[in-house]
Amino acid sequence: MRAPFRLQFEQRTETPRRLGVLVPLISVLAALFAGALFLLATGHSVGDTYSNMLSDGFFSSTGITDTLGLSTVLICTGIAAAFAFQMNLYNIGGEGQLYVGMIGATWFGLFFGENLPSFIMIPLVLIGGALCGAAWIAIPAWVRARLGTSEIVTTLLLTYVAASLVNHFIYRSGSYFRAPNSMFPQGRQVPDSAMLSPIGDTKMYPTFFVIVLLSLALHWVVRRTEFGYRIQVISDSPRAACYAGISARRTTVQVMLISGGLAGLGGATLIVGSFQRLDPGIVTLGYGYAGIVIAALARNNMAAVVVSGILFAGLRSGGDKLQISTDTPIHIGVMLQGAILLFALGGEAFRRYKIRIVRTPAVGSEVTA
Amino acid sequence: MTSSTHEGAQGPHHASGAALVALEAIGIVKRFPGVLANDDVNFDIRVGEVHTLLGENGAGKSTLASMLCGLYQPDAGRILRNGVPIQLSSPRAGLQHGIAMVHQHFRLVDRFSVAENVVLGSRDLSFKLNRAELNDAVAAVADTYGLPVDPTATVGDLSVGQRQRVEIVKALYQGAEILLLDEPTAVLVPAEVEKLFENVHAMTKTGKSVVFISHKLGEVARISDRVTVLRNGRVTGHVSSKGQADAKELARLMVGRDIDLAAQRASHPIGHEVLQIRDVSLVASGVNVLSNISFNVHEGEMVGIAGVAGNGQRELADVIAGLLSPTSGTISIGGAMSTDRGPIASRELGLAYVPEDRLGVGLVPSMSILDNLLLTRDRSVVVDRANVRPEANRLIDEFEIKANGPEHLARKLSGGNAQKVLLARELSGGRTATKLLVVCSPTRGLDVGAIETVRRLLDDARSAGQAILLISEDLDEIMSLADRVLVIYRGAIVHETPGATALLEQVGAAMAGLSQAGGA
Numbered sequence: 008m009r010a011p012f013r014l015q016f017e018q019r020t021e022t023p024r025r026l027g028v029l030v031p032l033i034s035v036l037a038a039l040f041a042g043a044l045f046l047l048a049t050g051h052s053v054g055d056t057y058s059n060m061l062s063d064g065f066f067s068s069t070g071i072t073d074t075l076g077l078s079t080v081l082i083c084t085g086i087a088a089a090f091a092f093q094m095n096l097y098n099i100g101g102e103g104q105l106y107v108g109m110i111g112a113t114w115f116g117l118f119f120g121e122n123l124p125s126f127i128m129i130p131l132v133l134i135g136g137a138l139c140g141a142a143w144i145a146i147p148a149w150v151r152a153r154l155g156t157s158e159i160v161t162t163l164l165l166t167y168v169a170a171s172l173v174n175h176f177i178y179r180s181g182s183y184f185r186a187p188n189s190m191f192p193q194g195r196q197v198p199d200s201a202m203l204s205p206i207g208d209t210k211m212y213p214t215f216f217v218i219v220l221l222s223l224a225l226h227w228v229v230r231r232t233e234f235g236y237r238i239q240v241i242s243d244s245p246r247a248a249c250y251a252g253i254s255a256r257r258t259t260v261q262v263m264l265i266s267g268g269l270a271g272l273g274g275a276t277l278i279v280g281s282f283q284r285l286d287p288g289i290v291t292l293g294y295g296y297a298g299i300v301i302a303a304l305a306r307n308n309m310a311a312v313v314v315s316g317i318l319f320a321g322l323r324s325g326g327d328k329l330q331i332s333t334d335t336p337i338h339i340g341v342m343l344q345g346a347i348l349l350f351a352l353g354g355e356a357f358r359r360y361k362i363r364i365v366r367t368p369a370v371g372s373e374v375t376a
Numbered sequence: 377m378t379s380s381t382h383e384g385a386q387g388p389h390h391a392s393g394a395a396l397v398a399l400e401a402i403g404i405v406k407r408f409p410g411v412l413a414n415d416d417v418n419f420d421i422r423v424g425e426v427h428t429l430l431g432e433n434g435a436g437k438s439t440l441a442s443m444l445c446g447l448y449q450p451d452a453g454r455i456l457r458n459g460v461p462i463q464l465s466s467p468r469a470g471l472q473h474g475i476a477m478v479h480q481h482f483r484l485v486d487r488f489s490v491a492e493n494v495v496l497g498s499r500d501l502s503f504k505l506n507r508a509e510l511n512d513a514v515a516a517v518a519d520t521y522g523l524p525v526d527p528t529a530t531v532g533d534l535s536v537g538q539r540q541r542v543e544i545v546k547a548l549y550q551g552a553e554i555l556l557l558d559e560p561t562a563v564l565v566p567a568e569v570e571k572l573f574e575n576v577h578a579m580t581k582t583g584k585s586v587v588f589i590s591h592k593l594g595e596v597a598r599i600s601d602r603v604t605v606l607r608n609g610r611v612t613g614h615v616s617s618k619g620q621a622d623a624k625e626l627a628r629l630m631v632g633r634d635i636d637l638a639a640q641r642a643s644h645p646i647g648h649e650v651l652q653i654r655d656v657s658l659v660a661s662g663v664n665v666l667s668n669i670s671f672n673v674h675e676g677e678m679v680g681i682a683g684v685a686g687n688g689q690r691e692l693a694d695v696i697a698g699l700l701s702p703t704s705g706t707i708s709i710g711g712a713m714s715t716d717r718g719p720i721a722s723r724e725l726g727l728a729y730v731p732e733d734r735l736g737v738g739l740v741p742s743m744s745i746l747d748n749l750l751l752t753r754d755r756s757v758v759v760d761r762a763n764v765r766p767e768a769n770r771l772i773d774e775f776e777i778k779a780n781g782p783e784h785l786a787r788k789l790s791g792g793n794a795q796k797v798l799l800a801r802e803l804s805g806g807r808t809a810t811k812l813l814v815v816c817s818p819t820r821g822l823d824v825g826a827i828e829t830v831r832r833l834l835d836d837a838r839s840a841g842q843a844i845l846l847i848s849e850d851l852d853e854i855m856s857l858a859d860r861v862l863v864i865y866r867g868a869i870v871h872e873t874p875g876a877t878a879l880l881e882q883v884g885a886a887m888a889g890l891s892q893a894g895g896a
Contacts, residue, residue, distance in 0.1 A: 017409065233755040240751065243742045249699060250729070250737050251751045252719035361409075 017361040030354040031304060035318070037354075038346035045342065046335075056335050063332070064325025071321075072209035078320035079215045079280070080105075083273030084298025085305065085312040086222050087140075091158075091266035092307040093229055094242045098263065100147070100162025101270035102295025103169035104140035108271025110176060111139025112278040113184055113197060113285040120198030128200040133214075133275045140271015141264045143169060148263035152256040158263065170290045177287045184285045194284030203279045212280040218272075219313050226309035238262060270295060297323075300348045319344060396423045397459070398585045399444065399475065399554050404453035406439055413439040414450070415609045421554060421585045426576060428588040428596045430630055431606035432823030433791060437589045438480075440606070441556045444587070445477035446470030474553035478543045480562060486532035490514065490525050494546045517549045522578045537568035544575065548584075555579065556587045561595055562821070567888075573599055591630070591823055593623040594852070605629040631825045639856040640835045641876055646859070647675030649711075650726075650812045650843035651696065656705030658691055658867070665691045666702070666867040673812065678834070678844040680858025680875065682851055684887050688867035689847045690732060693816050696845070697729040698722035710811050723752060726811030728802035730818060734791070738798045741787035745772065745779055748786050749801050771800040776829070792826025795819075799833050803842075813837055816847045831857060851887070855880065865889045 043053045063070045084101045091098035098104075115135035120128055147161035176184040178192050186195045203212045229235040241248045241255045248255050273294065282289070301319050305311035326340015356362070400420040406413045414436045421427045429437040442448045444455065446464030454461050457473050464470050467477070484493050491514040495501060511527040518525050523541050531542060540560060547555055557576075561569045576586050576599060590596050596603060603615040603626060613629040627635040651673040658666040666688050673679045683689055694700040696707055698719040706715045709725040719729075731737040739748045746761055746768045768782035775796045779789060786794060795818065803810060818834065819827040834857065838844055848854050854861055854875075861878045863871035863886035871886035873879075 231758055233757050233759055236747070236750065236755060236759050239743065239747075240740050243740045244736045246733070246737045247740045247751065250697075250719065250731060252698075252723075 012364050012366055015363045015365045017363060019359060019361055022358050026358050030358055031351055034350035034354040035347055037350045038343055041346045042339065042343045051335050056329065059332055060325035060329055063328040064321030072211045073324045074317060074321040075215050076210040076212060077324050078317045079212065079218050079276050080273045080294050081297055081301055081320050082218050082222060082313055082316035083276060084270050084295045085301035085316045086225055086309055087266045087269035088298045089302035089305060089307045089309055089312050090225060090269060091262060092302055094238045094262045096259065096263060097159045098162050098266045099159050099299065100166045101298045103166030104143045104267045104270035105274040105295040106169040106173050106289060107143040108136035108140035108274025109278055109285055109289060110173065111271065112136030112275035116197030116201030116278060117195060120201040123200060125200040129203060129279055132201050132279055133272060136275025137268040137272040140274065141268035144263050144267025148260045152259040173285065173290060174287055176285060194286055196284045197278060201279060202283055210281060214276040214280060222309050222313050229309055300344060303348060304351045398423045400456040401444060402454045404440065404443060404450045406443060406448060406450050412609050417611055419604055421587055423585055424580050424583045425601040426580055426586045426588055426599055428590060428600040428603045429606060430590060430596050430603050430626060432591055432630060435606040436609040437606055438558055441477060441558055441587060441589055445475050445556055471550050474551055476547035476550060476552035477556040477558060478547060478560060480559045482539050482543055484531045484539055484542060488531055489527065490529050490531060490542050491527035493531055493542055494549050514545065514549060518545045521548060521575060523575050536563045537571065554585045558589045561590065561592060593626050596626060597623050607632060627824055635824050635828055637828060642676055642838055642859045644676050644839060646677045647841065649674055650709065651845065652708045654706045656695060656702045656707065658695060658700065659703045664867055669869055671862060671869060673843040673845050675843055676838055676841045677859050678838050678846055678857055680854035680861045681847040681864050682854045682861055682883055682887055683864035685849050687864050689864060693814050693847055696814055697727060724807045726808050728810040728813045730798050730802050730815040732816040734794045734798055735787060739786040739794060742785065744783045744785055745797055746782035748797060752801065754807050771804060775800040792822045795822060795830060799830065803837055810842055812843045814845045817849060819850065819853060851883065863887055
């Protein structure tokens with residue numbers, strides 16, 4: 008027997024503008040729906056869980072400021088991934104660059120902090136973190152540009168090295184980064200001049216605004232500058248770039264260094280913000296990996312990363328608080344993030360194809376001779 | 377004897393009794409989103425004839441053929457096989473009625489042998505293939521129609537012409553009585569076209585019918601028993617030609633106006649040397665791609681490089697454009713050395729280059745016309761699009777580019793309009809005024825109207841004093857445009873002759889490597 012209907016995929020010649028907003032929105036709703044099914048299956052109240060999560064994540068004054076505070080690092084790793092994606096480069100190792108950015112920022116803070124004033128120290132620590140993040144991706148960038156080695160593999164593998172490096176600097180006795188007189192292995196706090204104070208009574212730091220401005224600036228760079236133009240030519244047709252005398256190698260290295268630098272900057276915002284020290288706990292938080300999801304949800308639009316970064320931060324911080332206020336497992340938030348990514352990527356099909364339901368012809372008219 | 381009728385004045389062939397109508401389509405209508413691809417089309421094919429569907433790109437030829445073979449279903453209209461109405465719900469249903477299509481892009485598995493490809497999709501194969509038996513069966517079908525193929529050869533190793541033969545053998549093996557050949561000559565070199573035509577004749581002699589889909593007038597006039605011309609999805613004329621159709625008349629039916637593709641030569645005296653090539657050789661992976669090439673191109677002169685594809689033309693163009701460095705020898709543009717200085721330096725000396733691949737090399741498909749104009753120009757750190765927009769609008773008007781404006785994406789342009797954008801950019805000069813224009817296969821894949829325009833643009837550029845190097849596999853084009861014809865064979869210039877007095881036979885022989893000058 009044949010089904011009386013079938014789905015017909017028709018390629019769109021033009022994607023309507025509204026779909027650019029509608030598809031991610033519906034993807035999020037669909038993910039929440041899928042999450043609801045899980046909550047029901049595990050015997051939790053859907054209404055309570057979601058209303059707690061939304062209010063803790065977005066709709067209470069502490070909730071939203073906590074979210075914006077957390078979003079700072081997520082937007083950073085989001086634009087790091089999105090910027091590399093502009094040229095079809097897959098920097099999967101934002102996580103590792105973030106660790107190295109933290110190490111670098113901490114070092115700059117510890118080394119210069121005693122002698123320099125805060126208005127020099129904060130930029131110095133941030134830039135130092137970015138430089139170290141860029142340095143961590145330099146080898147993948149170089150071998151990608153020279154030898155064509157897959158940056159997916161190299162950046163990912165270096166993340167494990169970076170995680171070991173963090174642990175090494177904390178657990179090795181006598182390490183420069185380790186707090187000298189503590190029983191437990193923990194990082195040494197950076198001097199006051201290398202720390203920002205939160206805004207008012209919140210967990211938000213001024214770096215949030217810096218990072219948002221940076222995202223918008225990078226959006227402009229991609230759209231309006233000669234550098235962005237080059238990126239677009241190379242990503243679309245490398246042979247056209249060669250024809251026009253645009254060096255794909257040089258631009259590959261530049262884009263990857265910037266991407267790594269942004270992830271490193273994300274690590275540095277943690278040091279000047281809530282962390283204040285190299286903390287081995289970072290390796291369990293996955294902020295760098297989340298950036299990939301955030302970039303994908305924003306469809307690699309540098310400005311839209313701000314929105315998807317805040318959305319993610321809200322789900323995450325709301326999800327974390329669930330465990331405290333109710334007995335809902337923390338992983339519901341993580342699961343929702345995964346579901347959102349899955350639905351957002353699946354939703355791409357709606358942007359590229361028009362899907363119609365077609366009645367299949369009656370069986371009698373089929374040619375069988 | 378040529379007769380033509382217009383707009384549906386088609387007689388009922390099956391009633392004439394002259395020949396049996398194998399397949400007939402009546403009142404076919406097919407809509408795609410935003411396009412009426414076929415509008416009340418009538419078409420029929422008799423047993424043992426070659427009936428050509430002629431039309432420009434987008435006229436609806438392939439759409440009609442796809443409905444005749446069952447790939448698409450018509451929105452309205454009927455299809456009759458031997459006078460009996462049939463429903464073709466899939467290509468397999470088409471095959472069951474003896475109708476098969478050979479697509480422009482082959483559908484073969486490179487790693488399989490010829491015989492394996494031919495039997496692929498047959499439903500009556502045993503679980504364990506008896507290869508020897510299959511090979512014999514395939515060879516038998518091939519021999520019947522004079523299609524020499526080795527059933528044991530791996531398809532990946534075959535030439536394009538041979539692969540096409542495999543597709544045809546496959547259709548015949550599956551029992552096709554009616555073969556639809558979609559632009560079969562588009563991928564073939566002249567000698568392969570001859571071979572294909574022989575095969576087509578061998579097939580029609582044994583009562584097979586062939587629907588030949590093409591927009592190449594010369595070929596159509598030669599091969600067809602009858603021609604149906606389509607324009608914008610409608611039938612604009614039927615011509616019964618018996619191999620003698622008049623190309624001019626066909627062109628008029630196809631385009632809707634008279635077309636002038638007459639020879640054009642330099643009308644002004646030729647000036648100073650612009651391009652000088654001295655002893656240029658290129659060795660790539662141990663192979664001599666170019667050997668000791670020397671020639672000049674002067675102001676107001678068009679030099680044509682003829683040759684069969686793959687004899688070093690692409691590399692020669694890339695070397696001149698600064699994309700490749702020659703192993704030895706020198707190139708100068710406007711008296712200044714450009715060897716080894718890269719594409720941007722070459723352009724600063726007045727070079728413009730229209731590469732063979734329009735989309736993907738010459739143009740960036742996902743970018744707008746405006747952004748594509750910027751590709752070979754000097755760009756400021758912040759790209760100033762507002763400043764270029766008036767020029768983009770002017771060029772769109774001047775070159776009659778059919779687009780919604782400067783923001784129109786390159787990949788949404790037709791082939792002809794994409795080529796016009798490319799020519800507009802290159803002819804209008806970027807970093808400096810264009811002195812030397814290198815063009816590769818400028819009219820390949822374009823329809824007749826666009827070919828006429830492109831040729832006129834090249835001739836205008838020549839009259840304006842630009843030096844032009846025309847590299848093309850289309851011998852007719854070179855013979856009718858170039859002031860001097862050079863023939864390239866295995867990376868060497870083996871023949872040189874003035875364009876006005878060039879003899880087709882001599883140039884053709886040189887292209888095949890038979891000239892005395894370049895025997896070695």
